[in-house]
Amino acid sequence: MSAFRLHAINRFLRREHWGFPALMILASAVLLSLPAFAGLGDDASSVQADQAHMQAALRSTQTATYTVHEITAPTGTIVREYVSAAGKVFGVAWQGPWRPDMRQILSNYFENYRQASQAQVNSHAGRRPLVIQQPELVLESGGHMRSFMGRAYIPALLPAGVSAETIQ
Amino acid sequence: MMETGVKMETQREMKGASQVLAVITSLGLAFAIGCGGSSASHTNTVVTTGANVQPITVNAGPAGNYSNGAFTSVTVCAPGTTTCQTIDGVLVDTGSSGLRLLSSALTGVTLTQQKSVNGNPVVECLPFVSGYTWGPVQTGDVQMAGEKASSVPIQVISATDYTVPTACSNQGTAEETLADLGANGILGVGLWAQDCGEACVTTGTTNPNLYFECPASGCIVVGEALSQQVPNPVGLFASDNNGVIIQLPAASSPEATLTGSLVFGIGTQSNNALGSATKYANDTFGNFVTTYKGQTYSSSFLDSGSNGIFFLTAAIAAIPDCADANYFYCPTSTLNLSAVNQGAGGVGSGTVNFSVANADSLFNNNPNDTVLGGLAGPNTLSGFDWGLPFFYGRDVYTALEGKSTPLGSGPYWAY
Numbered sequence: 001m002s003a004f005r006l007h008a009i010n011r012f013l014r015r016e017h018w019g020f021p022a023l024m025i026l027a028s029a030v031l032l033s034l035p036a037f038a039g040l041g042d043d044a045s046s047v048q049a050d051q052a053h054m055q056a057a058l059r060s061t062q063t064a065t066y067t068v069h070e071i072t073a074p075t076g077t078i079v080r081e082y083v084s085a086a087g088k089v090f091g092v093a094w095q096g097p098w099r100p101d102m103r104q105i106l107s108n109y110f111e112n113y114r115q116a117s118q119a120q121v122n123s124h125a126g127r128r129p130l131v132i133q134q135p136e137l138v139l140e141s142g143g144h145m146r147s148f149m150g151r152a153y154i155p156a157l158l159p160a161g162v163s164a165e166t167i168q
Numbered sequence: 169m170m171e172t173g174v175k176m177e178t179q180r181e182m183k184g185a186s187q188v189l190a191v192i193t194s195l196g197l198a199f200a201i202g203c204g205g206s207s208a209s210h211t212n213t214v215v216t217t218g219a220n221v222q223p224i225t226v227n228a229g230p231a232g233n234y235s236n237g238a239f240t241s242v243t244v245c246a247p248g249t250t251t252c253q254t255i256d257g258v259l260v261d262t263g264s265s266g267l268r269l270l271s272s273a274l275t276g277v278t279l280t281q282q283k284s285v286n287g288n289p290v291v292e293c294l295p296f297v298s299g300y301t302w303g304p305v306q307t308g309d310v311q312m313a314g315e316k317a318s319s320v321p322i323q324v325i326s327a328t329d330y331t332v333p334t335a336c337s338n339q340g341t342a343e344e345t346l347a348d349l350g351a352n353g354i355l356g357v358g359l360w361a362q363d364c365g366e367a368c369v370t371t372g373t374t375n376p377n378l379y380f381e382c383p384a385s386g387c388i389v390v391g392e393a394l395s396q397q398v399p400n401p402v403g404l405f406a407s408d409n410n411g412v413i414i415q416l417p418a419a420s421s422p423e424a425t426l427t428g429s430l431v432f433g434i435g436t437q438s439n440n441a442l443g444s445a446t447k448y449a450n451d452t453f454g455n456f457v458t459t460y461k462g463q464t465y466s467s468s469f470l471d472s473g474s475n476g477i478f479f480l481t482a483a484i485a486a487i488p489d490c491a492d493a494n495y496f497y498c499p500t501s502t503l504n505l506s507a508v509n510q511g512a513g514g515v516g517s518g519t520v521n522f523s524v525a526n527a528d529s530l531f532n533n534n535p536n537d538t539v540l541g542g543l544a545g546p547n548t549l550s551g552f553d554w555g556l557p558f559f560y561g562r563d564v565y566t567a568l569e570g571k572s573t574p575l576g577s578g579p580y581w582a583y
Contacts, residue, residue, distance in 0.1 A: 102340050127474060149467055165484065
């Protein structure tokens with residue numbers, strides 16, 4: 001674990017609003033095993049890896065069936081990561097002047113994203129928002145210079161009773 | 169086909185409230201008298217003469233397979249010389265700022281490589297919604313119509329000159345060939361004076377990683393002064409430099425091509441007055457609000473570089489995606505819809521009528537047509553992307569950041 005990451009985690013642990021127990025457990029999990037790379041489809045601990053990678057502020061909101069971690073990067077871009085009660089990141093959304101590190105937030109689904117966008121470019125010429133609808137990944141990426149937004153989710157990981165439109 | 173679509177839609181809506189029926193019927197009448205696309209009741213006159221008028225054409229583009237793309241030609245010269253090359257098939261894009269040319273198209277002229285303060289070549293990674301463009305920043309003189317800008321930083325899109333750093337490749341797919349872009353380049357004539365702006369001037373956590381310097385050891389993020397960044401070249405013209413008008417005639421049904429004009433300057437000549445155009449202010453991100461079926465979508469924008477009208481998702485719009493190309497909509501019959509655009513701070517408001525045709529039918533029934541006003545598809549849930557079909561039959565003004573115009577300082581849109 002790099003000194004940089006330890007520093008980020010220390011900053012994270014010192015934040016006052018981490019008082020409630022569930023998140024302290026999460027934080028402990030981070031100390032035990034911080035994934036080298038994390039995001040969509042990964043365990044909840046990946047949220048902190050993303051926060052550290054983005055050198056960002058983090059705010060969390062809990063509902064009955066999922067938790068939303070909102071990460072605000074210094075570039076002004078906001079990433080929301082949706083974590084199920086089972087502890088999996090089932091959705092991510094982003095909005096801001098610049099796109100976040102897509103490999104970081106899509107994790108193992110980055111290649112699906114990259115290959116699907118390449119395939120679309122070559123099948124119907126024309127610039128437009130990127131919409132990927134696969135059984136394993138749904139992704140929408142839109143906007144324009146200085147305003148990027150989008151979301152991605154794994155249909156199979158959506159908690160029961162949670163609509164895909166929740167993720168945004 | 170269009171009239172059939174209107175009738176079918178009318179029949180479907182008859183099951184609903186009679187108020188709705190009245191609106192749809194009047195739309196149907198409007199279409200029956202020969203208008204269509206997203207510009208039902210609009211007519212405009214395209215200016216064709218003047219030193220500030222650059223012809224644009226909607227056609228299949230240099231790759232031969234583009235729909236709803238407005239292309240023009242751009243002349244670039246080695247700085248301060250008469251060694252020039254005119255490159256055609258460059259996409260006119262109000263959704264970005266800056267001139268980007270494929271290195272494979274830039275064969276007749278050598279531009280000047282921009283160097284960092286450390287003496288290393290400067291290379292740019294420019295994010296677009298579907299990927300990124302990568303390549304060196306080089307300086308050239310830019311000429312269009314009778315206008316000229318000297319020593320303009322230009323991105324030369326090239327896969328091979330410098331190894332892409334992971335900070336860039338982590339954006340997704342490289343758009344680096346004619347097949348990727350469908351164009352020989354992109355002429356960004358959008359709202360912003362530069363592509364990045366203040367965020368790229370200094371390095372550190374607030375820098376979005378657009379500009380790199382590339383010594384032999386590899387590319388690293390570099391601070392890039394505003395004057396060194398890739399700018400909207402119109403802002404560097406000696407005159408007619410406060411924005412552009414895109415003028416395209418109405419397209420009531422699919423057509424092979426459409427010819428219009430890219431007019432430089434707003435209110436600077438007798439041929440580029442604002443007339444009766446309404447100003448729509450944008451927010452700090454370059455967006456305004458579109459209201460559709462009672463819901464507001466606050467990240468909406470006008471983008472000649474998008475090749476359809478993109479809004480909502482199939483689930484929320486209740487319009488089916490196409491089975492084979494599920495990034496377009498395929499309603500069973502053409503839908504005639506309306507939305508209200510409202511500028512930031514309430515500056516500008518107006519209704520937009522637009523149509524959503526079955527994209528499969530459009531492509532299959534009109535294989536030789538590139539002007540497809542009814543092409544639409546899903547987007548994010550944040551906003552409406554009013555692409556080129558919105559521009560058919562309208563004069564659309566894009567006022568440049570920091571420049572004064574008769575309706576106040578840019579940036580803003582007017583139409």
